[in-house]
Amino acid sequence: MDVTLTVNGEEKSVSVPPETTLLRLLRDDLNLTGAKIGCDVGDCGACTVIMDGIAVNSCLVLAGQAGGRSVETIEGLADLDAYHPLQKNFEDLGSLQCGFCGPGMILTAKQLLDDNPNPSKEEIQDALAGNLCRCTGYTKIVEAVADAAAEMRGDKQAA
Amino acid sequence: MKPFDFVKPDDQEAAISALAAHSPNVRILAGGTDYLVELKHVSQSPGTVVDVSQIAELKGIEETEDGLRIGAGVTHSAIMADPLIEKHVPAMIHAAHTIGAVQTRNLGTLGGNLVTCVPSMDSGPTLVALDAEVTVAGPDGSRRIPLTEFFVGPRKTILAPHELLIDVIIPKRNLGKPTNFYKFGLRKGQALALVNAASSLWVEDGKFKDVRISLGAVSPVVVRAPKAEAVLEGKPVSDDLISEAGKIAVTECNPIDDFRASLDYRRDLIDVLTRRTLQAAVEIAAQE
Amino acid sequence: MEDNVKVAERDATLEEMREIDDNLRLPAVPDQVSYPIVTDTPEARTQTPAVGQRASRPDGRLHGLGQTKYIDDMYFPGMIHAKIKRSGISKARIKSIDVSEAEKMPGVMATLIGKEIPINSFGPSYQDQPVIADEMVFHAGDAVAAVAAVTEQLAQDALEKIKIDYEPLDPVYDPIEAMKESAPQVHEGGSNIYATKVIQKGDVEQGFKDAYRIYENTFSTQMVEHVPMEPHASIADWDGNGRVTLHSSLGRITLGRADISRTLDIPINRVRIIATVVGGNFGGKNEITTEPILALLSKKTGRPVKGIYTREDEFISSTTRHPFVMDYKTGVDKDGQIVARKVRLVCDGGAYCSWSETTLGKACILSAGPYNIENLYVEAFAVYTNKTMTGAMRGFGAPQVCFAYESHMDDIAVDLGIDPLELRMRNAFHEGSASPTGQVLQSVVVKDSLEMAADRFGWEEWSK
Ligand SMILES: Cc1cc2nc3c(=O)[nH]c(=O)nc-3n(C[C@H](O)[C@H](O)[C@H](O)COP(=O)(O)OP(=O)(O)OC[C@H]3O[C@@H](n4cnc5c(N)ncnc54)[C@H](O)[C@@H]3O)c2cc1C
Ligand code: FES
Ligand code: FES
Numbered sequence: 001m002d003v004t005l006t007v008n009g010e011e012k013s014v015s016v017p018p019e020t021t022l023l024r025l026l027r028d029d030l031n032l033t034g035a036k037i038g039c040d041v042g043d044c045g046a047c048t049v050i051m052d053g054i055a056v057n058s059c060l061v062l063a064g065q066a067g068g069r070s071v072e073t074i075e076g077l078a079d080l081d082a083y084h085p086l087q088k089n090f091e092d093l094g095s096l097q098c099g100f101c102g103p104g105m106i107l108t109a110k111q112l113l114d115d116n117p118n119p120s121k122e123e124i125q126d127a128l129a130g131n132l133c134r135c136t137g138y139t140k141i142v143e144a145v146a147d148a149a150a151e152m153r154g155d156k157q158a159a
Numbered sequence: 160m161k162p163f164d165f166v167k168p169d170d171q172e173a174a175i176s177a178l179a180a181h182s183p184n185v186r187i188l189a190g191g192t193d194y195l196v197e198l199k200h201v202s203q204s205p206g207t208v209v210d211v212s213q214i215a216e217l218k219g220i221e222e223t224e225d226g227l228r229i230g231a232g233v234t235h236s237a238i239m240a241d242p243l244i245e246k247h248v249p250a251m252i253h254a255a256h257t258i259g260a261v262q263t264r265n266l267g268t269l270g271g272n273l274v275t276c277v278p279s280m281d282s283g284p285t286l287v288a289l290d291a292e293v294t295v296a297g298p299d300g301s302r303r304i305p306l307t308e309f310f311v312g313p314r315k316t317i318l319a320p321h322e323l324l325i326d327v328i329i330p331k332r333n334l335g336k337p338t339n340f341y342k343f344g345l346r347k348g349q350a351l352a353l354v355n356a357a358s359s360l361w362v363e364d365g366k367f368k369d370v371r372i373s374l375g376a377v378s379p380v381v382v383r384a385p386k387a388e389a390v391l392e393g394k395p396v397s398d399d400l401i402s403e404a405g406k407i408a409v410t411e412c413n414p415i416d417d418f419r420a421s422l423d424y425r426r427d428l429i430d431v432l433t434r435r436t437l438q439a440a441v442e443i444a445a446q447e
Numbered sequence: 448m449e450d451n452v453k454v455a456e457r458d459a460t461l462e463e464m465r466e467i468d469d470n471l472r473l474p475a476v477p478d479q480v481s482y483p484i485v486t487d488t489p490e491a492r493t494q495t496p497a498v499g500q501r502a503s504r505p506d507g508r509l510h511g512l513g514q515t516k517y518i519d520d521m522y523f524p525g526m527i528h529a530k531i532k533r534s535g536i537s538k539a540r541i542k543s544i545d546v547s548e549a550e551k552m553p554g555v556m557a558t559l560i561g562k563e564i565p566i567n568s569f570g571p572s573y574q575d576q577p578v579i580a581d582e583m584v585f586h587a588g589d590a591v592a593a594v595a596a597v598t599e600q601l602a603q604d605a606l607e608k609i610k611i612d613y614e615p616l617d618p619v620y621d622p623i624e625a626m627k628e629s630a631p632q633v634h635e636g637g638s639n640i641y642a643t644k645v646i647q648k649g650d651v652e653q654g655f656k657d658a659y660r661i662y663e664n665t666f667s668t669q670m671v672e673h674v675p676m677e678p679h680a681s682i683a684d685w686d687g688n689g690r691v692t693l694h695s696s697l698g699r700i701t702l703g704r705a706d707i708s709r710t711l712d713i714p715i716n717r718v719r720i721i722a723t724v725v726g727g728n729f730g731g732k733n734e735i736t737t738e739p740i741l742a743l744l745s746k747k748t749g750r751p752v753k754g755i756y757t758r759e760d761e762f763i764s765s766t767t768r769h770p771f772v773m774d775y776k777t778g779v780d781k782d783g784q785i786v787a788r789k790v791r792l793v794c795d796g797g798a799y800c801s802w803s804e805t806t807l808g809k810a811c812i813l814s815a816g817p818y819n820i821e822n823l824y825v826e827a828f829a830v831y832t833n834k835t836m837t838g839a840m841r842g843f844g845a846p847q848v849c850f851a852y853e854s855h856m857d858d859i860a861v862d863l864g865i866d867p868l869e870l871r872m873r874n875a876f877h878e879g880s881a882s883p884t885g886q887v888l889q890s891v892v893v894k895d896s897l898e899m900a901a902d903r904f905g906w907e908e909w910s911k
Pocket of ligand 3: 101134
């Protein structure tokens with residue numbers, strides 16, 4: 001089955017069996033290994049990508065369903081000039097330990113900040129409920145999202 | 160996943176004919192948050208998978224002559240953000256919010272939740288408490304039935320493999336009816352309900368009217384508690400009566416005993432949740 | 448989907464077709480991740496001393512960019528995929544294994560069963576665990592066969608074609624039951640108890656006689672899985688020189704290397720392990736799992752073989768934290784001073800020893816708690832059951848006993864009507880206290896930290 005979709009702003013065409021998930025398509029066919037396979041059944045959020053502006057578990061999307069749609073992965077967040085404020089704040093605060101949950105966590109947070117530039121702590125926690133992290137205990141992750149939000153609003157100087 | 164064919168019809172009509180063409184070896188796919196998990200574990204190919212997740216006709220939320228029509232393809236996130244739902248059935252927003260996490264709600268649809276028909280489904284109780292009806296369509300046309308008749312058993316509805324759930328209708332008489340939903344799970348996010356419940360009622364001249372109590376995860380399908388409802392119907396609002404209703408509701412359910420919770424614990428939950436949802440609905444009524 | 452495919456012959460002009468042709472000549476270069484070229488180095492890494500500087504993790508940036516390469520993010524030319532069949536039965540004799548149907552499937556390149564493993568046993572304390580069960584199955588998560596195929600899905604499908612004939616045997620799941628002489632034997636050898644430890648200090652019986660009150664209770668904890676976000680993962684590549692290179696999420700590579708060379712029966716210098724960033728270990732990735740299997744499949748096929756645990760594999764066949772059953776008996780005087788304590792620990796080790804012996808020792812030493820107890824008796828047993836094996840997990844027996852002795856202290860405090868914090872202050876170690884095994888302790892700050900903690904979370908307010 002041929003699938004054409006936009007990934008990080010560029011149109012891509014791949015030929016995959018219909019039973020391929022978007023997650024496998026990104027990892028195996030487009031070499032974008034930032035999205036991780038944590039559970040493959042929608043529980044952990046490690047495979048989160050943003051599809052048409054909303055965060056989804058790419059392990060629960062078939063390649064065919066992603067056809068014609070626009071997908072944003074962790075690889076598309078930084079550019080040659082700057083890191084995304086989320087990436088910067090996650091690094092500065094040491095929010096990630098093993099890092100396996102990181103790409104999914106950051107993309108879910110990005111969708112939150114795209115919709116709500118000034119989220120409360122509770123709103124951040126609610127948004128990240130589907131991204132499991134076994135290492136950190138979440139505290140610094142929530143802080144980094146709040147700091148990134150402040151920076152993006154201009155309330156806080158970039159470090 | 161075992162090999163299958165994938166088709167993505169453009170509209171409802173095309174979907175119905177694709178389903179008819181491939182029946183009985185055919186399955187519908189919407190958000191995939193239930194079905195893909197299943198598909199990854201089955202050892203039989205489904206044959207053909209028909210993706211209805213992008214069909215515009217299944218996505219609308221609008222007021223009609225009959226009431227509020229919510230398309231089967233509306234996602235839980237879309238329910239949470241919709242102004243008509245906020246105005247007429249705010250309890251649905253709360254119920255949708257308790258489902259999974261953001262990613263699941265962004266993909267998962269109302270139709271998928273009802274068709275999967277697990278006893279703990281979180282959109283069921285509110286809709287049952289509001290006497291919702293559903294429209295089902297197949298190659299021979301469509302029919303409208305009460306939601307309670309739609310559910311047959313755990314993971315079983317009256318749908319044939321080639322039939323499509325089109326929409327859910329909340330009757331006009333129940334728009335704005337004070338309703339409350341309460342889910343009790345082991346965690347706030349990403350947890351199935353041990354018990355969930357919804358109550359809806361009007362308070363007229365200080366008396367209960369049209370009381371509906373609906374409970375999930377306590378019987379093979381989402382059920383009403385008619386005896387508990389009857390105890391309240393037409394009586395003056397009182398905490399004592401509400402307590403009595405909670406106790407009666409326990410006798411009307413058939414919860415299981417498993418590793419998530421013991422039978423006794425679930426019985427307690429039925430009592431507590433019935434009372435809390437009734438009380439909350441009374442409070443909403445008092446505010447109006 | 449069909450709409451998206453341009454049927455060139457039908458729709459395109461000659462010019463367009465040339466253009467399509469030209470485009471096809473462009474090599475397909477995968478997108479690279481972009482990130483700022485000029486990078487700043489955090490102060491902590493450029494200055495000495497680093498104390499007082501804010502330090503960031505050296506790998507933190509790559510994590511956030513999604514560029515950290517875990518095992519599953521690696522690919523080698525010609526690489527194939529392995530999957531492992533689990534027994535699904537907790538105790539049985541394997542009568543026969545037939546892999547012929549699986550081997551016939553297109554895309555399947557090799558299968559592997561226990562008999563093909565040169566030395567089919569391993570384990571950090573006792574070598575009681577088969578790499579792939581060959582004669583007997585000891586728990587439902589035991590590997591019974593493996594398949595390597597061109598895709599993961601094919602390997603998975605091939606597992607269903609492997610036919611195994613089992614003779615079911617009586618299992619035992621409850622560790623207390625398993626200690627009885629009449630219980631079914633998990634492994635042959637007379638008893639399910641494979642490690643025993645005792646600590647004796649003073650005279651407990653006399654202590655109990657002198658006590659004002661005696662408290663008894665039984666506590667138990669459950670099995671816990673580490674659930675690292677990254678499942679166990681390895682890639683094996685057996686080369687023409689008879690050397691095997693393993694990229695693995697293994698935490699203790701030196702120990703692992705010895706185990707792997709032993710099971711493969713090759714000199715240790717033929718085994719090369721390349722450790723990478725691990726997506727969470729917590730003690731659960733300290734032992735070899737599928738590495739010998741992947742190595743042999745690579746040897747059979749002449750290709751790199753990748754093996755990633757599914758989440759199910761992770762739960763049913765990787766190590767877990769030991770469930771404990773803990774009997775506590777404590778005698779106190781009128782002021783709540785502990786005069787005697789007797790502890791009996793039963794550590795449910797599951798099907799294999801793994802690190803149970805070490806865990807048991809540590810649990811024993813810590814089981815009295817950080818309290819001065821003159822008369823102490825601790826006895827502890829590690830027991831086999833037909834369950835998922837247990838192993839190292841953060842704390843090595845400490846969390847289990849801590850749960851028991853602190854719950855016990857709370858019960859005592861309530862009964863004596865003494866503030867629970869005060870009860871602990873009266874009994875806690877001080878400078879020069881001796882541990883249960885006689886070690887004299889220095890720099891003891893238990894009381895200070897209790898006080899500080901109580902102050903920080905407002906104990907006084909809260910306990911009103
Ligand atoms: C991590 C996770 C957490 C979850 N948490 C919850 C929770 O807290 N509460 C809860 O209730 N559910 C939960 N779910 C289940 C699931 O998300 C919901 O049931 C969801 O609404 C299913 O909708 P879907 O669109 O994804 O359905 P799909 O998976 O696409 O389909 C589900 C079933 O419905 C059928 N179907 C779908 N649409 C139609 C239609 N229009 N007509 C006929 N048949 C149709 C399909 O054939 C399939 O059998 C969770 C799922 C996951 C993965
Ligand atoms: S891998 Fe998709 S949610 Fe875990
Ligand atoms: S940092 Fe390891 S899982 Fe989150």
